[in-house]
Amino acid sequence: MPGFPSSPSLQSCDTPLIEGEGGVSAMKDLGLDINQIPSGVKEECMEEEYGGLPRKKLRLTKEQSRVLEQRFQLNHALNPKQKEGLADQLKLKPRQVEVWFQNRRARSKLKQTETECEYLKKWFGSLSEQNRKLKKEVEELRGMKVGPPHRSQQLPAATLTMCPRCQHVTTTFLDKGPAAASHH
DNA sequence: GCGGTCAACGGGTCAC
DNA sequence: GTGACCCGTTGACCGC
Numbered sequence: 001m002p003g004f005p006s007s008p009s010l011q012s013c014d015t016p017l018i019e020g021e022g023g024v025s026a027m028k029d030l031g032l033d034i035n036q037i038p039s040g041v042k043e044e045c046m047e048e049e050y051g052g053l054p055r056k057k058l059r060l061t062k063e064q065s066r067v068l069e070q071r072f073q074l075n076h077a078l079n080p081k082q083k084e085g086l087a088d089q090l091k092l093k094p095r096q097v098e099v100w101f102q103n104r105r106a107r108s109k110l111k112q113t114e115t116e117c118e119y120l121k122k123w124f125g126s127l128s129e130q131n132r133k134l135k136k137e138v139e140e141l142r143g144m145k146v147g148p149p150h151r152s153q154q155l156p157a158a159t160l161t162m163c164p165r166c167q168h169v170t171t172t173f174l175d176k177g178p179a180a181a182s183h184h
Numbered sequence: 185g186c187g188g189t190c191a192a193c194g195g196g197t198c199a200c
Numbered sequence: 201g202t203g204a205c206c207c208g209t210t211g212a213c214c215g216c
Binding site: 057058059077080098101102105106109 | 203204205206207211212213
């Protein structure tokens with residue numbers, strides 16, 4: 001693809017573009033937003049726009065972002081009718097609303113992944129610490145060992161398992177059978 | 185100048 | 201085939 005000028009979608013009027021002297025920055029100086037241009041003027045600008053020039057960056061207004069965010073909190077996806085309604089309400093194109101929700105879902109997913117990553121790091125840290133302590137304990141017990149231990153002094157063999165659903169960690173003593181591992 | 189943010193895109197997948 | 205969605209990427213803009 002690379003290079004927007006050659007991209008066929010530029011011809012599609014999906015992307016409101018403002019170019020030339022003034023542009024987005026100048027409008028911002030005036031407290032204006034690209035989406036608040038009277039539609040006639042906007043179309044005029046856009047018609048002049050599609051000569052293969054690079055696209056200009058659109059920024060949503062604070063109010064538009066606030067409403068979109070509000071709707072996202074209620075629902076992470078919109079049906080076509082909701083999309084149309086929201087686009088109407090915000091004076092945006094349905095495609096813009098759709099793109100905003102796609103990007104918002106992506107951001108949300110990224111944030112969740114980061115959170116999970118942090119959690120796993122912490123969990124790994126605590127398991128490492130636990131492992132270190134247990135190894136130390138084993139060493140100490142080995143050092144104390146003088147003869148065959150009495151059965152009552154023996155530690156039962158056990159395994160640690162994690163429930164994939166709730167991440168609850170359980171200790172299963174092998175001589176007590178699988179029922180001991182259940183916690184639900 | 186550089187890195188971060190974000191609107192917008194193209195391409196792929198999936199359900200209908 | 202079509203529309204909705206996800207994913208990776210692009211490029212404009214902004215703050216430092």
